[in-house]
Amino acid sequence: MRYASCWKLPTLAAASFVLAAATAGAADFPASGKAIQMVVGFAAGGSSDAGARILAGGMEKVLGTKVEVLNKPGASGQIGYTAIAKSKPDGYTIGLASLPGIMVSCMDADRKAVYTKDSFQPVALQVVDAGVIAVPANSPYKTLKDFVDDAKARPKKVTVSTTGLQTGDHFSVLQLQKLADIQVAIVHFDGASTAMTALLGKKIDVYSGNVGDILSQLKSGDIRVLGVMDNEENPFLPGVKTFKAQGYPLLGGSWRGYLVPAGTPAPVVKTLSDAIKGALENNEVKANLDKIGLQVRYMDVAGYSSIWNEYAALVKDLIPLSKQ
């Protein structure tokens, strides 16, 4: 409703004219020949960028207009998020968002973001890379319980890696500490490969990360996965129990979806969300995302918004803890 209320100041005639134009704009969105810009706050060539480009191609077919990817990398996505928040709420700018990263930038005062979580309107979820906890194949921990028990017996001695500060896997370790009432030594690496090398070299005891990053070690039999953070069993990890089933309902992994600036008319948001759905149903798009190891999971505006709000509460809670 913010869109309409902005225009209360001018004369009634002008206001109604603008309103009419806005409604008309929503009805024939997207105008033919007008390109939609997709802001990606990560460098070209990375996994986030690759997934967005594949989706953009699929959306073009559904919407019948160009969807151009614009990379604005930097500050862990914050430069891109700023660009989305500041863009015109007309649906012609849509941006990639990665949870929990974007929520951290909204909530961590140190990041000095010019936007808040309310500056965005969630559109749709595209991909989930579920969180996992893994140990070397010859680790004494056979189950999640073994790990938790040992961590309880030796507080702050069991080392657990993350792929970086305030990443999804950092937050999952923090949640597990809370839920299981344990204290571990959290060791921050930069990226999955350095953390995995340390795990395989027995420099750390437990690895916290995403499914997408551990598949090759799992296949070669070097590691064992103790649990997956999801509501259901993961297709890539048959037989691995969820954390929920083992008594720790925690929210983990990395969730990639799309946003528009708040104030974008609801019908436009719906059109975009449906276009993403349509694109993800396209077999070619699906096959290409599969090729780069991304597991498609579409959620509509309502579904994605509820994940968005769940993360808002979680991140707000954990930010003080994430800084030790």
Place this chain on the structure above:
Amino acid sequence: MDILSNLLLGLSVALTPENLLYAVLGCVFGTLIGVLPGIGPSAGTALLIPLTARLPPTGAIIMLTAIFYGTQYGGTITSILLNVPGEAASAITCIDGHQMAKKGRAGAALSVAAIGSFIGGTFATIALVCVAGPLTQVALEFGPVEFFALMVLGLSLLMGLAGDSMVKALMMGAVGLLLAMIGMDPVRGAPRFTFGMMELLDGLNFVPVIMGLFGLSEILENAEKKLSQSVGAEVGSLIPSRQEVRDSAAPVIRGSIVGTLLGLVPGMTGSMSSFLSYSMEKKLSKHPERFGHGAVEGVAGPETANNAHANGALIPLFTLGIPASPTVAVLMGAFMMNGLIPGPFLFREQPALVWGVIASFFVGNVILVILNLPLISIWVKILKIPYSILFAVILAFMVIGAYGVENSIFDVAVMLISGVAAYLLKKFDFPMAPIVLTLILGPVMERALRRSMEMSQGDISILFSSPLAVVLLILSAVIIVTSSLKFIPARKWSGGGDAEV
């Protein structure tokens, strides 16, 4: 057996049409930089990093390393034809190379130099392959603790790169560390030295800083000088006589060994290898009086040595992630720009990339011989471009390059500021190499240290808990002590002046 299968894997990567193209491009650019007396290898490599920003990592590294060793070939051309060294490592070649040219044997001198360079470069690459194979076995031994010790070793090299004044080198090292601190703290997430600028949250982008420090400052310095533009000698026949081939054989073998060994030693530059090889050949020769009057040994030995040195200097980079010279530090920056930290783990994580790049050295050395001999006349023509035009083109290229890395105008400002700052610092004889070394190694070292601290929950004794780490730390102490010796005034050392920076 293992080595062979690794090499085959490497060749299968290096010989794809795409990667072959990158190797060719790298060799062309490298030769070009070598030919142009105004730009040295570190400046040239820094300038060309943005060209590779959009390439896949394997292609980018293949191209940049080819630029790096390609410069050693190009420098020879101007030394022989013009009596002007294209870069420092070929300076010694002027003495006999240009004399040969005056006698109409320029073509023969170029051939001997190119073939010697090929043999030297290949020899050093074989050495790299032999060392790298076993090293990958211990990759998993390197955890945060060992990594920290390794980085201490790397930073102790600062002393080797110090040049004439240790105080100035240490000051520049500290500046590099300060610049490296900019951005978000990797453990607590607090912004450091960002002055509220969002662009600085990720830290300074390495490429524009390097471009400014090495590239822009060098262009500014050269713009002040009067660089004479002379017309070269005639190339003549490229085929060396039987006598020349016979005289060259032993110097080429000795040059390969000298260059590879010195390349391994941090702080040694290619010019030292070529100089050592020259004086060695002169001493060993039965006719030392011929030196200075066009002795082919005086071309074959040094030219082989400086190429063996260039490829040899890549051994510590690939196997340990330690840059032994400023130019290699620039190369290491290029690795890191692609999210790769060179070292034993890279062999484990990205075998196709690492072995592909190593195999490309063999390919690149072949390409360089082809580029340098039949196409020699093209390089001679390039020398006729007036510097006023050349420098303007390079400047424009630098601005585009700095912008292009991340489509950021902020980076252009970073490049210009670092360039002007470096230019002024050089006026006061401050060396640039320590800045790059600490700028690159500093963050890696900080992370390793803080990771170790996280593992032990603050107990510092963890740093000495692994035998490997202790050995590395002792080695660093030895390097720091021995390289400090040269600053004791009573024993003034002559090897301090570093021509590469």
